[in-house]
Amino acid sequence: MEPVEGATAMAVTNPFGALIEDAKAGALQVRLEPQVFLDLDRACQELIAALSAAQHDARAIGDLGHWGLGEDDPRLWSAIELVKLFREKAFGGPNNAYDTLAEYIAVATEIQALFGAIREAFERTDAEFAARLREITG
Numbered sequence: 001m002e003p004v005e006g007a008t009a010m011a012v013t014n015p016f017g018a019l020i021e022d023a024k025a026g027a028l029q030v031r032l033e034p035q036v037f038l039d040l041d042r043a044c045q046e047l048i049a050a051l052s053a054a055q056h057d058a059r060a061i062g063d064l065g066h067w068g069l070g071e072d073d074p075r076l077w078s079a080i081e082l083v084k085l086f087r088e089k090a091f092g093g094p095n096n097a098y099d100t101l102a103e104y105i106a107v108a109t110e111i112q113a114l115f116g117a118i119r120e121a122f123e124r125t126d127a128e129f130a131a132r133l134r135e136i137t138g
Contacts, residue, residue, distance in 0.1 A: 016110035023117035026125065034133040037119040044112035048105055055101040062091025062098065 022028040066072070067086070070079035091098040123130045 014110060015107070016114045020110070020114050020117050023114060023121055026121050028118065028121075032118075034119075034122075034129060034136050037115055037122075037133070038136065040115045041112060041119075044108050044115075047108045048112070051101050051105045051108065055098055055105070058090045058097040058101060062087050062096070 019028060064087070067083045069083055070076040071083040073079070085093075087093070089096055119133075123133060
């Protein structure tokens with residue numbers, strides 16, 4: 001995907017959209033135990049939380065006022081350029097960590113939605129599956 005000039009975030013394609021719709025319509029066939037759905041959901045939540053924390057850190061690095069590399073001395077132009085590069089790679093520049101992490105978060109969210117839709121379809125159509133899921137979740 002090519003970055004959009006002047007944009008701070010790139011558009012994220014939705015690779016799971018059709019699968020989510022197929023799952024909602026009952027057209028996707030998957031066989032999993034109820035606990036697996038709960039484990040997948042928890043894993044997605046943990047991944048999203050970790051990626052969000054890393055994204056927050058990338059933003060903080062990009063906003064860091066003083067790096068201590070000599071960037072305050074106009075004679076040290078390489079220090080000034082290095083700090084500028086680090087800031088842009090963290091947040092705001094092309095192909096920066098903040099936006100890349102946002103794309104990973106979007107994909108993890110889509111995966112979570114996909115398996116959520118599959119689980120809901122199972123609950124609607126499979127009484128035994130729904131009973132086992134209720135047993136696990138209490």
